[in-house]
Amino acid sequence: MRRLGTALLAVSMLAACGPGPQAETPSESAPSTPAVEQQQAPILTQTNVDVAIECSGILEFANTASYSLLDRYLPSNVVTNIVNRRATAPFTSLADLSTVPLVGPTRLKQLEGGARTMDFIDADCVGILDGIAISRDDQTAIVNLVNSIDDSELHDVLPDAWNGAVNLLNTRPFTTAQQIADTAGIGDVSFRNIRNSATLSRPLEALFAAVNAIPSNGSYGATTLRHFDWWNIASEQHYYRDDKTCFGLEPSSVPSGAYVRPNLADAAEVRAAVQNAVAYVNGNTLIPASVRTAGFANLDSLIAGRSFKGCIITYENDPWSRNTVHIYVDTVTGFSVMTETWWAE
Template identity: 65%
Template sequence: MRRLSAALLAVGVFAGCGAELEPSSEPIAQQQAALTSTDVDVAPECQGILTFVNTASFQTLDLYLPSDVVSNLVARRTTSPFVSLADVSSVRLVAQARLEQLAGGARSQGFIGSSCVGVLDGLAVSTDDAAAIVSLVNTIDDSELHDVLPDAWNGAVNLLNARPFTSVQAISNTAGIGEVSLRSIRNSATLSRPFEALIAAANAAPVGHTGAYMARHFDWWQYVTTNGSYNYGGLVCFGLEPSSVPSGATVRPNLANAAEVRSAVNSALAIANRNNVIPSSVVSAGLANLDALTAGRSFKGCTFGYANDPWSGHSVSIFVDTVNGFSVLTDTYWAE
């Protein structure tokens, strides 16, 4: 998906001697990726911003930036090409306003097209990422949004009070939302799509007397406290604030890790895919995505059982990343 390696190869040849590259002749539509899939600050559709700052002549950059800023950028790129917006921002006199000016210059010079929204809060956002961000913010539950923004409580509250939004710019402009917050929201909206595709396939699989349900975005508090009109037992929680532990829960001292999350998903998947109805490519891509997002992470959550009647039962596991709010729910069930 990423076109950075090719751009850096070109930059390595031309940046040091001050030559200016022409914008790619490849149609913008062919340069697009489905969604940003890794935690970077430049979407694939916006990579032209970096190409522009790495290759445009002093005279061209000077059309969009103060000369002293241009001098600093050109001096820096002679030693190594810029590989991210954070890298560009490390240059003296460059901040958010200069990044926006660079994006404007890149657009005017044909390095980016309409598929790149521009730079917001230090993040170069594509139109597809923007749509995913708006959709997530407009639909996410209160508990999950606060978990995605653990250090921006006021920002989360302001988003909840102001939605629905129609643009990513309006989300960026919301009080309490900055670089870390917008990037966290983007990551929550885009980075787990292969795993979400696996979840959708598993939930669509035929069920019999046993079945499984999984979710990526959900209100964990609502799920823990309202399920089970007939029976409720074995509630064990971990990593929750004392005020967030449901009544009657046993609190275990250790957080969950990646292995525990993967084990719960494997158990649900074994039931959902017992007839091998899910394409192997969807399974492998989804599990690889899950592994990448959970490796080395710690999770709060709960495990419990419940039943809606005497002739059925559910076993539920809920995991929420303690830092970025990445969440997974598995519910395996049986019925007579």
């Protein structure tokens, strides 16, 4: 695989700092020599881009291949349009490529085929599925998520694809991302939502895992979750005390006896709940600063300017303990977090 040009293109794409270094027109015969190869493991996509780093050779191929090479894989009029457009600015995304006249899903797949044949991408890039190019790591994360996600969360991740969510639930388990993309009711927006849910919150998930790993001292503790069944948690009934305040839920989803708050939650409320859970178990001291910093930065990037539905639940199963649960679900993307703190005498 032509690693050096791909790596440079990927860095320039993610940094969003303008066009990167101009790659030379690739040879139409042998692959790059070992002297310019840079081996790297597959990379999980953690930003909302439409080309995984391991697939950025597709863009490199479109940006640098000669007219005659592109003409092997595309109709001549499409090649002319691509070459004329790239003369003004390099392509930085599949969406950007798709603005070229006559370039649609079929032409993008042909470009992918050319990039793979000419060794601009290899098996680390699964390919273009429903408008995004995913890596092998992305595929693993997507398949694991769809095979394990709860009903309530999957429907939140796919708010405009109810039938697609039902079909995924009825058809799983899957072994490839292609099978998921091919499921009836799953299209470009839905598949991208699934990819984002599977890959974009890994630093936050690492922080949550660190919180959950802190041993309880028997009198208090905290749990933080990124993926969970909010419906079962919110609708559960408790013996001694069961106070629930919910917001943004469909009337049929409001737990029995809950107070309905008129206002949705915002980013500040979500962050405060997570901060409280981390501090509650002395996580600011026990969790490495690098994990905390990356986790909260990731959280901030996912909640900034967003609105959340959910519930705040305080319950007691006896007079000598108390649990407080905060559930937040993005009303558009389905991104969700849950925190629970508890004490017992």
